[in-house]
Amino acid sequence: xxxxxxxxxxxxxxxxxxxxxxxxxxxxxxxxxxxxxKIVEEQIRRYGFVVNHxxxxxxxxxxDTIGLVxxxxxxxxxxxxxxxxxxxxxxxxLVLLTSSTNENPDLEDRAIRTLWARGVDGxxxxxxxxxxxxxxxxxxxxxxxxxxxxxxxxxxxPSVVSDNVEAGRALTxxxxxxxxPLTAFLCGQTELPTIAGRIRGFAAACQEAGVTNWxxxxxxxxxxxxxxxRTLMGQLLERGRPPxxxxxxxxxxxxxxTQRLKERLGRIPVETVMGTFDDQESxxxxxxxxxxxxxxxxELASQAFARLRELRAGKMSQSAxxxxxxxLIRRGGVRSAPRSGAAxxxxxxxxxx
Amino acid sequence: xxxxxxxxxxxxxxxxxxxxxxxxxxxxxxxxxxxxxKIVEEQIRRYGFVVNHxxxxxxxxxxDTIGLVxxxxxxxxxxxxxxxxxxxxxxxxLVLLTSSTNENPDLEDRAIRTLWARGVDGxxxxxxxxxxxxxxxxxxxxxxxxxxxxxxxxxxxPSVVSDNVEAGRALTxxxxxxxxPLTAFLCGQTELPTIAGRIRGFAAACQEAGVTNWxxxxxxxxxxxxxxxRTLMGQLLERGRPPxxxxxxxxxxxxxxTQRLKERLGRIPVETVMGTFDDQESxxxxxxxxxxxxxxxxELASQAFARLRELRAGKMSQSAxxxxxxxLIRRGGVRSAPRSGAAxxxxxxxxxx
DNA sequence: ATGAAAGCGCTAACAA
DNA sequence: TTGTTAGCGCTTTCAT
Numbered sequence: 159x160x161x162x163x164x165x166x167x168x169x170x171x172x173x174x175x176x177x178x179x180x181x182x183x184x185x186x187x188x189x190x191x192x193x194x195x196k197i198v199e200e201q202i203r204r205y206g207f208v209v210n211h212x213x214x215x216x217x218x219x220x221x222d223t224i225g226l227v228x229x230x231x232x233x234x235x236x237x238x239x240x241x242x243x244x245x246x247x248x249x250x251x252l253v254l255l256t257s258s259t260n261e262n263p264d265l266e267d268r269a270i271r272t273l274w275a276r277g278v279d280g281x282x283x284x285x286x287x288x289x290x291x292x293x294x295x296x297x298x299x300x301x302x303x304x305x306x307x308x309x310x311x312x313x314x315x316p317s318v319v320s321d322n323v324e325a326g327r328a329l330t331x332x333x334x335x336x337x338x339p340l341t342a343f344l345c346g347q348t349e350l351p352t353i354a355g356r357i358r359g360f361a362a363a364c365q366e367a368g369v370t371n372w373x374x375x376x377x378x379x380x381x382x383x384x385x386x387x388r389t390l391m392g393q394l395l396e397r398g399r400p401p402x403x404x405x406x407x408x409x410x411x412x413x414x415x416t417q418r419l420k421e422r423l424g425r426i427p428v429e430t431v432m433g434t435f436d437d438q439e440s441x442x443x444x445x446x447x448x449x450x451x452x453x454x455x456x457e458l459a460s461q462a463f464a465r466l467r468e469l470r471a472g473k474m475s476q477s478a479x480x481x482x483x484x485x486l487i488r489r490g491g492v493r494s495a496p497r498s499g500a501a502x503x504x505x506x507x508x509x510x511x
Numbered sequence: 512x513x514x515x516x517x518x519x520x521x522x523x524x525x526x527x528x529x530x531x532x533x534x535x536x537x538x539x540x541x542x543x544x545x546x547x548x549k550i551v552e553e554q555i556r557r558y559g560f561v562v563n564h565x566x567x568x569x570x571x572x573x574x575d576t577i578g579l580v581x582x583x584x585x586x587x588x589x590x591x592x593x594x595x596x597x598x599x600x601x602x603x604x605l606v607l608l609t610s611s612t613n614e615n616p617d618l619e620d621r622a623i624r625t626l627w628a629r630g631v632d633g634x635x636x637x638x639x640x641x642x643x644x645x646x647x648x649x650x651x652x653x654x655x656x657x658x659x660x661x662x663x664x665x666x667x668x669p670s671v672v673s674d675n676v677e678a679g680r681a682l683t684x685x686x687x688x689x690x691x692p693l694t695a696f697l698c699g700q701t702e703l704p705t706i707a708g709r710i711r712g713f714a715a716a717c718q719e720a721g722v723t724n725w726x727x728x729x730x731x732x733x734x735x736x737x738x739x740x741r742t743l744m745g746q747l748l749e750r751g752r753p754p755x756x757x758x759x760x761x762x763x764x765x766x767x768x769t770q771r772l773k774e775r776l777g778r779i780p781v782e783t784v785m786g787t788f789d790d791q792e793s794x795x796x797x798x799x800x801x802x803x804x805x806x807x808x809x810e811l812a813s814q815a816f817a818r819l820r821e822l823r824a825g826k827m828s829q830s831a832x833x834x835x836x837x838x839l840i841r842r843g844g845v846r847s848a849p850r851s852g853a854a855x856x857x858x859x860x861x862x863x864x
Numbered sequence: 865a866t867g868a869a870a871g872c873g874c875t876a877a878c879a880a
Numbered sequence: 881t882t883g884t885t886a887g888c889g890c891t892t893t894c895a896t
Contacts, residue, residue: 159651162873173883178875189881206649208628212568213873216888221565231597237590241611244584248610248621253629256609257601258594268601275561276606296513296559384792413792425798439737439766443796445778515889526867531891542865566889569872 160206170201181207215277223253224466225273227266227283231258235436235453236284239306242459243282252279261286270294274301280466282306289313302469306462308351309479316469318461318480322352325451325484326359327366329433332449332486333403334367338431341401342375344390346382346411353382353407356435360405382407387414395422403431409438416444437487447491451484458482513559523554534560568630576606577819578626580619580636584611588789588806589637592659595812596635605632614639623647627654633819635659642666655822659815661704662832669822671814671833675705678804678837679712680719682786685802685839686756687720691784694754695728697743699735699764706735706760709788713758735760740767748775756784762791769797790840800844804837811835 161169167177172194179188180198215221226243228236240256247254255278257269266286271294273281280302283289288310291303305317334340343360345353357376364372377393379386387410394401400423406412412434419426428445437452461480516534520527525547532541533551568574579596581589593609600607608631610622619639624647626634633655636642641663644656658670687693696713698706710729717725730746732739740763747754753776759765765787772779781798790805814833 160649164873167883174874175876175884176882179882191881194881208648210569210873211629212565212574213888214875215565216563216569216872216890217874217876219888231590231594232587234585234587234590237584237587240609241584244609244611248625253608253625255606256593256597258597272601272606276564410792413795417795420795420798426796438793440762440791440793440796442766442770442773443779443793445773517889520867527890528868528892529866532866544865547865563889566872567891569874569888570890570892572872 160208161202162210163207166198166201166205166207170197172198181209220279221277222251223255223276223278224280224282225270225276225278226254226256227259227269227273227281227285228256229259229261229266229284229286231256234438235307235455238455239284239459242456243463246459246463259286263287267294274299280304280470282462282466284308285310285313289315302466304462304465304469306458310351316465316478316480318458318465318482319352320453320458321481321483322355323359323362325435325486326356327363328359328484328486329405329435329449329451330360330363331367332488333405333431333433334363334369336403336431336447336491338403338429340364340369340375341404342377342390342394343405343407344377344379344387344394344411344415345407346379346386346390347407348378348380350382356407379411382410384410384414384417387411387416388418389414391415391418392422395419400427401430403433405433407435409434409436437485441489445490448489450487450489452487453484454482513561514555515563516560519551519554519558519560523550525551534562573632574630575604576608576629576631577633577635578623578629578631579607579609580612580622580626580634580638581609582612582614582619582637582639584609587791588660588808591808592637592812595809596816599812599816612639616640620647627652633657633823635815635819637661638663638666642668655819657815657818657822659811663704669818669831669833671811671818671835672705673806673811674834674836675708676712676715678788678839679709680716681712681837681839682758682788682802682804683713683716684720685841686758686784686786687716687722689756689784689800689844691756691782693717693722693728694757695730695743695747696758696760697730697732697740697747697764697768698760699732699739699743700760701731701733703735709760732764735763737763737767737770740764740769741771742767744768744771745775748772753780754783756786758786760788762787762789790838794842798843801842803840803842805840806837807835 163174163177163181167174176190176194177198179185179190180195181202185195224247226240228240231237244254255273257273259265259269263286270281270283270291274295282304284307285305289305303315305313305315307319309317309319345357347353361372377390379390387406391414406415412432416426426444430446432446432448435451437450441448441450461482465480516527516530520530529543529547530551532538532543533548534555538548577600579593581593584590597607608626610626612618612622616639623634623636623644627648635657637660638658642658656668658666658668660672662670662672698710700706714725730743732743740759744767759768765785769779779797783799785799785801788804790803794801794803814835818833
């Protein structure tokens with residue numbers, strides 16, 4: 159057990175103030191004498207000292223802790239977001255408290271109440287429904303809250319999201335430019351604002367390219383899961399021949415879709431062009447030409463962190479929405495002999511705009 | 512801002528003790544009169560009340576918080592582990608504080624010190640080197656610590672790990688049973704105890720099957736990364752023809768290895784049989800026969816949590832090691848026409864023992 | 865069935 | 881340059 163300031167004060171014969179000033183590194187600022195500093199520091203070195211955070215929080219009415227609430231930690235996107243936020247916190251002497259809600263609104267409410275009750279100084283949340291947390295803690299509470307990833311239309315919190323519309327457009331355009339006839343856009347969990355944005359981008363790109371039947375290309379499922387992808391691809395296959403190209407609203411949907419292709423056709427057709435949101439190294443397992451839109455978690459994290467700082471500083475950037483560009487990644491399409499440029503091509507990801 | 516017990520006491524005219532008893536739901540236990548309860552509860556309902564956690568911690572010298580330190584949150588295994596642990600905590604009224612150390616021992620030390628300084632009641636850590644935290648906080652401190660995933664030989668903390676040896680054996684056996692000649696075991700970050708165990712299992716299975724040159728089949732790299740996988744596969748290809756089968760110590764290594772295959776051969780040979788540690792749905796992207804060993808994060812989490820409870824309760828199950836079985840998953844190998852059983856086969860994962 | 869008071873360890877305002 | 885003191889909000893012990 160580390161000693162307390164009072165103990166050290168008692169043992170060295172100095173006062174708590176003196177000891178505290180030294181322990182907090184403010185000795186020179188308050189002109190504590192060299193001798194005193196030496197004695198106290200020696201004592202601290204011998205017996206150790208760490209401020210009791212509970213006591214500090216109680217006194218200062220602040221915990222130097224911020225909360226993060228995400229719908230699904232096993233989703234690599236949120237895991238990376240958390241990782242990046244944690245690093246930002248570390249740099250500011252803060253600690254990050256994270257909760258995963260399993261896409262369950264009730265758990266989300268519980269998580270937020272718990273975090274609030276623990277006195278977090280701020281909250282970053284990727285909500286699984288239109289956020290309205292006033293009812294969880296009296297309206298009076300002035301807890302800074304920033305929404306990430308999912309900007310529900312009438313949310314009253316400042317938000318930081320990826321540019322889903324532009325990414326949907328870029329991804330669709332990339333697939334169209336290969337010349338392969340566009341067959342479908344398989345969408346899971348369509349009520350999410352992110353998915354809605356992606357669909358709008360898809361529609362825009364189609365219209366720009368003169369694809370008039372874009373409306374009927376969109377296939378919707380309620381869930382974002384491999385199962386949804388399987389179902390949608392199943393429906394698509396019933397319509398006719400193997401798709402020349404298709405888009406997926408997420409990696410999980412793509413996984414399900416390709417599983418169904420394998421089951422029905424015995425293999426995943428190599429000439430099919432694919433486009434998907436989310437990126438993962440394992441897309442390289444496919445021989446296909448495939449485009450993916452990757453979110454910039456690092457930028458999302460730092461923007462969200464910045465918004466939170468502003469709120470904490472009193473700047474009410476209320477309802478402001480920050481948008482972060484995706485990155486469009488191109489894979490495959492190098493069908494011929496091995497060539498040294500292949501690797502660098504694969505990595506030659508470029509911003510979508 | 513919620514009211515404090517003192518405020519409510521003052522407003523209702525009762526004492527803090529009475530209010531506290533009611534607020535904590537111990538009214539009946541202490542025979543507080545109906546009338547009193549009613550008045551106080553009404554006040555609480557109107558103005559809200561949550562215990563100030565900082566004050567509570569200060570008084571009780573306990574934070575109802577436990578810390579988790581992992582080397583890499585973007586690794587799906589650790590993300591799931593965290594998610595499971597968080598759920599266990601929630602069930603016990605605890606809160607989980609997580610830090611990711613990026614496989615950096617210095618960051619690990621920092622993280623652990625921070626968590627300790629914040630007064631966590633216990634620590635679960637997946638260390639990136641032989642753990643010895645005595646020097647971080649005086650030996651005297653009696654902070655319960657449980658190690659997960661990585662049991663370094665001379666660690667003095669109780670640990671909960673997957674059965675890497677048995678999994679290595681099962682995975683190797685599965686690949687051997689296909690009849691494909693075994694070409695190599697590509698290993699990243701070989702100094703990790705997990706990897707060492709996997710290699711031992713590999714060796715055992717080889718010997719059992721009469722494969723005498725197993726020693727030279729093992730290819731080692733210092734890092735666990737796609738780059739390592741690329742390098743190792745590059746070396747393997749220089750030795751001769753495309754591998755009939757190979758094993759990888761992790762998904763990242765497999766990703767790198769397949770990338771190199773694509774670069775060199777223009778494609779990933781479909782007849783190559785693969786085996787890898789870690790599992791992911793996207794392995795289905797490969798047409799190949801492929802086996803994967805999946806850790807049971809849920810069991811690891813609950814065992815680790817249980818060990819921590821024991822330590823907190825004073826049961827010194829010192830240096831005990833708990834082992835959790837892997838799950839061996841079989842994919843591919845259904846090369847012919849579509850058949851309805853394909854899906855259930857794919858999911859027919861079974862325990863490795 | 866209810867109340868009073870001490871004290872957890874820290875900070876900040878004020879004294880000297 | 882150093883010391884004293886009053887809380888922060890809770891729990892607990894001991895009174896009534």
